[in-house]
Amino acid sequence: MLDGTGVVDDRSAEDTGSPVAELSLATAVELGHAWLQALFDRAGIRALFIKGPALHRHGLRPHRTSGDIDVLVDPAAFDELCDAVIGAGWRERGSTVLGRHMGKHSRTFLHDRWPCDIDVHRFYPGMLALPEVTFEHLWSRRTLMDFAHRDCVVPDRTGSFLILALHSMRGTDRQPRHEEELANLLRLELTPTERQDISDLARLTGSAETLAPVLSALGISAGDDASAVDPAQVRAWRERVDARSGAYFWISAFRRASIRERSQIVRAAVWPSAADLRLALPHVGTDLRSMTLARAARWGRGIRSLPRAVRAIRAHRRDR
Known part of the structure; x- marks a missing residue:
């Protein structure tokens, strides 16, 4: 009030x-x-x-x-x-x-x-x-x-x-x-x-x-x-816009991370924790079946978006 x-x-x-x-x-x-x-x-x-x-x-x-x-x-x-x-x-x-x-x-x-x-x-x-x-x-x-x-x-x-x-x-x-x-x-x-x-x-x-x-x-x-x-910032922006979603964000995070952090990123990409899943997808139920289906759906989206992400990264790497 x-x-x-x-x-x-x-x-x-x-x-x-x-x-x-x-x-x-x-x-x-x-x-x-x-x-x-x-x-x-x-x-x-x-x-x-x-x-x-x-x-x-x-x-x-x-x-x-x-x-x-x-x-x-x-x-x-x-x-x-x-x-x-x-x-x-x-x-x-x-x-x-x-x-x-x-x-x-x-x-x-x-x-x-x-x-x-x-x-x-x-x-x-x-x-x-x-x-x-x-x-x-x-x-x-x-x-x-x-x-x-x-x-x-x-x-x-x-x-x-x-x-x-x-x-x-x-x-x-x-x-x-x-x-x-x-x-x-x-x-x-x-x-x-x-x-x-x-x-x-x-x-x-x-x-x-x-x-x-x-x-x-x-x-x-x-x-x-x-x-x-910074030209590198411009390239990063264009890469992000062309890639649009999905796998690109995980690839980008992996590229930025230290050697020690990369294993954590891979684990989270493949099998996100229940806490991460609830933050990213708050509408998903908390039962095991709902979370397993949500994880499987993420894999599908990630796989479908992977070719576009790779093309964007390769295209803008040539601009350097």
């Missing part, structure tokens, strides 16, 4: 003497934006709400209910914000073996009485400029949107365009909506001013190279990234 300042009151029903209404997902996302903005304001933390309902309001994708609240925070305040969220009664989602080895650009938080998650991002994948540089460029062009009668800070339409395009490019074969969202972006009618704005921000955030296929399809010339971008 909200208190008189527009902040969610985390006290239990027993504490307040009143019943607690079960929040719908859409309501939780709306109220969650307002609650987090109040948290930012009290702590003096700069953060932007990315993706989510703002994308529909910017006219970048059709309306749909988000399953979480995504926040891009000033990198210097990343740990401070995560601690504040935990201090308010949220708990961090655990990481699978694969997640720990692939590195984390964000931390996810859950709450027993909220149906949506909070994802706090240190940086945004595909924006290859230094995280603090990217954040400053997005922050400098921020705008306000009303959520639950509170002004919340979001990127402007151009910043949101870049974030959605990068998010859609990173989609997997198991998430066809990402392809639909990217197709919607490519059908947008952009003014010459908007095209120039997209080009400029792509260069400043180090995403001209990672977004090259999208910019080219829109007839936008971005030139070279304005910031120094």
Whole structure:
């Protein structure tokens, strides 16, 4: 529930003497934006709400209910914000073996009485400029949107365009909506001013190279990234986008790992623990039959995705 300042009151029903209404997902996302903005304001933390309902309001994708609240925070305040969220009664989602080895650009938080998650991002994948540089460029062009009668800070339409395009490019074969969202972006009618704005921000955030296929399809010339971008990061991005899912992530984790860690990765890939399986597939039952079937289904998906992963790795290895 909200208190008189527009902040969610985390006290239990027993504490307040009143019943607690079960929040719908859409309501939780709306109220969650307002609650987090109040948290930012009290702590003096700069953060932007990315993706989510703002994308529909910017006219970048059709309306749909988000399953979480995504926040891009000033990198210097990343740990401070995560601690504040935990201090308010949220708990961090655990990481699978694969997640720990692939590195984390964000931390996810859950709450027993909220149906949506909070994802706090240190940086945004595909924006290859230094995280603090990217954040400053997005922050400098921020705008306000009303959520639950509170002004919340979001990127402007151009910043949101870049974030959605990068998010859609990173989609997997198991998430066809990402392809639909990217197709919607490519059908947008952009003014010459908007095209120039997209080009400029792509260069400043180090995403001209990672977004090259999208910019080219829109007839936008971005030139070279304005910031120094590591070519290896560009190759890794393109490899990831081409491979899309499945076996690629395990191969990538294996390549990055030390000799000692590689046996753990192989074991987790072949026979994930019950804890890892529940984190990756929370809908799967906890009985032996359900978990065995889930593991078998993972093998099938992994085997089917292996040829594409190998082709992507080989193709981009030749680019070096």
